[in-house]
Amino acid sequence: MKNSSSEYEAIIGLEIxxxxxxxxxxxxxxxxxxxEPPNSQVCPICLGHPGVLPVxxxxxxxLAIRVALAASTTIRKESIFARKNYFYPDLPKSYQISQYExxxxxxxxLEAEVDGEARTIGLKRIHLEExxxxxxxxxxxxxxxxxxxxxxxxxxxxxxxVTEPDIRSxxxxxxxxxxxxxxxxxxxxxxxxxxxGSLRCDANVSVRLKGxxxxxxxxxxxxxxxxxGVEKGLSFEIERQIELLKRGExxxxxxxxxxxxxxxxxxxxxxEEAHDYRYxxxxxxxxLVISGEMVEEIRKGLPExxxxxxxxxxxxxxxxxxxxxxxxxxxxxxxxxxxxxxECGDAKTASNWIMxxxxxxxxxxxxxxxxxxxxxHSLSELILLLKDGxxxxxxxxxxxxxxxxxxxxxxxxxxxxxFVQVTDEEQIREFILCVLKENQEIVTEYLGGKSKSFxxxxxxxxxxxxxxxxxxxxxxxxxxxxxxx
Amino acid sequence: MNEDIHYxxxxxxxxxxxxxxxxxxxxxxxxxxxxxxxxxxxxxxLSAITEQAIxxxxxxxxxxxxxSDGLLSGVPVAVKNNICTKGIExxxxxxxxxxxxPPYDSTAVQRLKAAGAILIGKTNLxxxxxxxxxxxxxxxxxxxxxxLDKVPGGSSGGSAAAVSAGMATVAxxxxxxxxxxxxxxxxxxxxxxxxxxxxSRYGLVAFASSLDQIxxxxxxxxxxxxxxxxxxxxDPMDSTSSTLTRPVSMEEIKKGLDGVKFGIPESFLExxxxxxxxxxxxxxxxxxxxxxxxxERIELPNLKYSVASYYLVANAEASSNLARYDGIRYGxxxxxxxxxxxxxxxxxxxxxxxxxxxxxxxxxxxxxxxxYDEYYLRAQKVRTLIKxxxxxxxxxxxxxxxxxxxxxxxxxxEKLVDPLSMYLSDxxxxxxxxxxxxxISFPSGFSAEGLPVGTQAIGPSFSxxxxxxxxxxxxxxxGFHNKRPExxxxxx
Numbered sequence: 001m002k003n004s005s006s007e008y009e010a011i012i013g014l015e016i017x018x019x020x021x022x023x024x025x026x027x028x029x030x031x032x033x034x035x036e037p038p039n040s041q042v043c044p045i046c047l048g049h050p051g052v053l054p055v056x057x058x059x060x061x062x063l064a065i066r067v068a069l070a071a072s073t074t075i076r077k078e079s080i081f082a083r084k085n086y087f088y089p090d091l092p093k094s095y096q097i098s099q100y101e102x103x104x105x106x107x108x109x110l111e112a113e114v115d116g117e118a119r120t121i122g123l124k125r126i127h128l129e130e131x132x133x134x135x136x137x138x139x140x141x142x143x144x145x146x147x148x149x150x151x152x153x154x155x156x157x158x159x160x161x162v163t164e165p166d167i168r169s170x171x172x173x174x175x176x177x178x179x180x181x182x183x184x185x186x187x188x189x190x191x192x193x194x195x196x197g198s199l200r201c202d203a204n205v206s207v208r209l210k211g212x213x214x215x216x217x218x219x220x221x222x223x224x225x226x227x228x229g230v231e232k233g234l235s236f237e238i239e240r241q242i243e244l245l246k247r248g249e250x251x252x253x254x255x256x257x258x259x260x261x262x263x264x265x266x267x268x269x270x271x272e273e274a275h276d277y278r279y280x281x282x283x284x285x286x287x288l289v290i291s292g293e294m295v296e297e298i299r300k301g302l303p304e305x306x307x308x309x310x311x312x313x314x315x316x317x318x319x320x321x322x323x324x325x326x327x328x329x330x331x332x333x334x335x336x337x338x339x340x341x342x343e344c345g346d347a348k349t350a351s352n353w354i355m356x357x358x359x360x361x362x363x364x365x366x367x368x369x370x371x372x373x374x375x376x377h378s379l380s381e382l383i384l385l386l387k388d389g390x391x392x393x394x395x396x397x398x399x400x401x402x403x404x405x406x407x408x409x410x411x412x413x414x415x416x417x418x419f420v421q422v423t424d425e426e427q428i429r430e431f432i433l434c435v436l437k438e439n440q441e442i443v444t445e446y447l448g449g450k451s452k453s454f455x456x457x458x459x460x461x462x463x464x465x466x467x468x469x470x471x472x473x474x475x476x477x478x479x480x481x482x483x484x485x
Numbered sequence: 486m487n488e489d490i491h492y493x494x495x496x497x498x499x500x501x502x503x504x505x506x507x508x509x510x511x512x513x514x515x516x517x518x519x520x521x522x523x524x525x526x527x528x529x530x531l532s533a534i535t536e537q538a539i540x541x542x543x544x545x546x547x548x549x550x551x552x553s554d555g556l557l558s559g560v561p562v563a564v565k566n567n568i569c570t571k572g573i574e575x576x577x578x579x580x581x582x583x584x585x586x587p588p589y590d591s592t593a594v595q596r597l598k599a600a601g602a603i604l605i606g607k608t609n610l611x612x613x614x615x616x617x618x619x620x621x622x623x624x625x626x627x628x629x630x631x632x633l634d635k636v637p638g639g640s641s642g643g644s645a646a647a648v649s650a651g652m653a654t655v656a657x658x659x660x661x662x663x664x665x666x667x668x669x670x671x672x673x674x675x676x677x678x679x680x681x682x683x684x685s686r687y688g689l690v691a692f693a694s695s696l697d698q699i700x701x702x703x704x705x706x707x708x709x710x711x712x713x714x715x716x717x718x719x720d721p722m723d724s725t726s727s728t729l730t731r732p733v734s735m736e737e738i739k740k741g742l743d744g745v746k747f748g749i750p751e752s753f754l755e756x757x758x759x760x761x762x763x764x765x766x767x768x769x770x771x772x773x774x775x776x777x778x779x780x781e782r783i784e785l786p787n788l789k790y791s792v793a794s795y796y797l798v799a800n801a802e803a804s805s806n807l808a809r810y811d812g813i814r815y816g817x818x819x820x821x822x823x824x825x826x827x828x829x830x831x832x833x834x835x836x837x838x839x840x841x842x843x844x845x846x847x848x849x850x851x852x853x854x855x856x857y858d859e860y861y862l863r864a865q866k867v868r869t870l871i872k873x874x875x876x877x878x879x880x881x882x883x884x885x886x887x888x889x890x891x892x893x894x895x896x897x898x899e900k901l902v903d904p905l906s907m908y909l910s911d912x913x914x915x916x917x918x919x920x921x922x923x924x925i926s927f928p929s930g931f932s933a934e935g936l937p938v939g940t941q942a943i944g945p946s947f948s949x950x951x952x953x954x955x956x957x958x959x960x961x962x963x964g965f966h967n968k969r970p971e972x973x974x975x976x977x
Contacts, residue, residue: 049589055723278854279855284694
């Protein structure tokens with residue numbers, strides 16, 4: 001935001017839809033795989049045929065409770081499914097089964113890191129609901145008059161997580177969404193893939209003069225499907241609202257769509273014409289009753305959560321804050337790190353390698369740690385080879401690149417290529433004597449007081465040894481030789 | 486006796502089949518012949534599949550299907566056209582579902598077929614079950630076999646007429662506010678509305694989900710009990726189906742009525758009951774007392790709000806249940822339209838009948854924001870009070886007795902002009918659906934015109950055995966159920 005931000009502040013709340021990692025849909029046994037041919041994962045139930053009834057998927061309930069527990073919410077003993085009625089071509093029953101007045105869980109918190117600091121944001125509610133289908137319009141001219149409907153997504157289980165309006169900047173919204181994604185992945189509840197739509201975000205935003213107590217009129221940005229979109233969309237909208245207020249105009253309550261190509265928010269429909277959803281309790285489902293035992297059972301099965309794990313990394317491995325945040329950002333990455341440390345025993349070296357080299361090659365491949373060609377075992381072996389002096393740091397980098405390229409273990413690469421570090425003092429002394437003989441002028445300069453020349457001589461020795469001489473030995477022996485009369 | 490095969494009860498058919506005195510083809514053929522002869526006027530069936538039924542019967546006779554040992558082996562069964570049957574059109578007597586062929590069988594039909602029952606046709610109804618006379622069918626009205634100028638009742642009038650006229654042995658209907666009991670009363674049959682949750686609703690096209698229940702038409706109690714035992718019981722496909730249902734036993738049902746106490750809500754009955762109905766009811770009470778049962782006056786003070794509460798709850802749910810008929814995936818779509826909302830408009834304008842539209846409008850209004858608390862929510866609160874009335878009554882008496890309908894069968898068009906008078910014809914049946922409890926209507930006499938009059942026995946949840954017992958003992962003594970309509974005479 002520009003300088004106008006000093007007078008105004010933004011009030012942001014997020015509604016996040018996360019697809020639960022179940023085998024089957026929320027109310028029938030159809031599969032939930034992404035990318036299957038259109039309408040190949042459907043049955044009379046998810047198609048809303050006359051006479052069919054929904055039967056609740058217990059696994060979805062369990063996954064939702066995992067999130068509810070991790071976010072310290074209060075879980076209702078009895079939550080109620082409701083019908084949200086509206087007409088849309090890709091909504092077969094013309095209503096969506098969701099939770100309304102009595103959601104699964106309420107009043108929780110979530111921690112996020114903003115500029116290296118932990119911030120707590122309130123969670124209003126978490127509820128279960130089914131997804132709708134997808135309509136698309138082909139670009140070919142002759143098909144222009146048609147709308148195609150794919151109902152594979154229909155009935156896919158979602159949780160909706162609604163925050164309190166506690167977020168104050170687009171950057172904070174971004175961080176919050178990232179933390180939530182991490183949490184969902186840690187819990188193995190959602191794969192967090194925004195491109196595939198398994199994580200979607202709507203944002204409510206209003207602005208007001210700083211110090212004012214009353215909220216401004218809000219607008220809602222729908223269906224943001226990238227982290228960039230959250231930040232850019234909110235920035236755009238906040239700036240727009242501030243401009244309006246500055247000109248003395250009023251903000252209209254409306255629903256906007258973020259256009260990621262043009263990078264603008266466009267109005268979808270004005271809230272005045274919005275649907276009256278006519279919610280009422282779903283008569284085809286009994287109230288969802290959750291017993292204390294069930295909650296305890298699920299609690300016992302919870303993994304260590306990102307926050308706990310982060311704190312433990314700092315405590316147990318003596319890592320700096322920054323390392324701990326980064327390494328716990330994704331569960332599989334944290335697992336990878338711990339596997340490396342347990343084998344090589346050097347927490348900080350492991351962290352350095354992972355944060356720089358490993359994440360670099362992973363991001364080059366645009367994948368995650370699971371696509372990394374270097375196993376945790378190979379990396380810890382490399383660190384051990386380095387520690388016991390078999391190879392130098394420089395060679396280690398070369399070996400690492402080879403490992404990334406071929407997927408081979410470090411030992412076999414070192415042996416194959418003869419990368420073993422030269423620690424034989426006599427051998428090193430021979431290299432040095434050779435270098436001294438060839439660079440008599442430099443030696444004279446050095447002896448004359450030009451200390452920089454020493455580095456040059458070390459470099460020449462390393463070059464002669466093809467980088468395999470142990471640099472510490474080179475330093476020591478070179479000094480010895482130079483101090484000889 | 487061959488002349489009367491079409492009126493044989495299922496248990497007799499089973500015995501005759503076992504002793505090989507007749508074949509399933511004879512049984513199904515007898516019903517099929519009745520359909521051929523009389524259904525051109527009665528019009529009980531929207532679609533009779535007699536040829537298919539006869540070949541299914543032949544398969545049983547050849548012993549080529551395992552169903553030959555089933556309790557309903559070779560028994561021709563009619564099914565209301567709002568209960569899904571795989572591969573056979575199920576249109577709810579609505580233009581909007583014309584041509585819809587379900588890809589699955591409802592659980593009840595599945596269970597009947599597994600017992601050897603033969604589906605002989607899909608019967609007419611008030612569109613989507615909305616009405617009390619079967620005049621609201623989008624295709625044609627059904628006539629009462631007892632007097633072709635009278636309605637057979639509704640909304641399951643087709644099923645009632647089919648069984649009453651000997652065009653099926655038993656039939657399935659659905660009862661949302663009396664839609665099985667009232668037509669059973671109008672056609673001299675037994676009509677059961679089971680406890681909510683006793684019979685799976687899977688495959689019953691929803692009208693008002695919290696009130697709908699598949700019900701049974703039969704000419705005697707034993708058939709009703711057999712069908713009930715077959716179709717009831719927990720169904721994993723219906724979350725609201727109960728695990729508490731137990732089969733009823735004929736042995737228990739045949740026990741006398743000694744010690745049975747039933748209550749009569751006299752002050753509720755004072756409101757506009759026809760004299761002939763009233764007199765039949767009084768005689769029925771005396772007959773039951775003579776069998777050892779004891780009658781007691783009781784108060785059900787909130788039952789007078791049944792009609793108001795019912796029409797809010799039922800229509801609210803209906804407005805949501807019927808929203809899926811939008812012309813997108815199946816059924817009718819308007820031929821010409823300009824855009825998507827125009828398509829919705831025209832499809833629904835052309836596809837739904839007057840009564841259905843009226844109820845969708847009322848239900849949508851009752852649920853809309855700003856009116857929800859005043860209408861839907863308040864109706865639900867009244868519903869709770871009505872339920873509590875029954876619960877209190879069942880602490881004092883075993884069952885409640887009421888006429889099934891305030892009048893004998895009425896003439897065509899008589900109530901069509903005034904929807905409210907039509908709604909009031911269900912005044913004695915609605916409270917049972919609102920409370921989720923079971924009730925059976927049994928034949929209990931005739932008007933001066935010779936039209937059937939029914940009485941209903943209402944019991945607490947899962948007391949089907951008890952209410953069967955009341956209906957059975959009464960019928961054994963009085964025998965009204967043995968009388969048949971004189972169709973041949975009317976056809977001269």
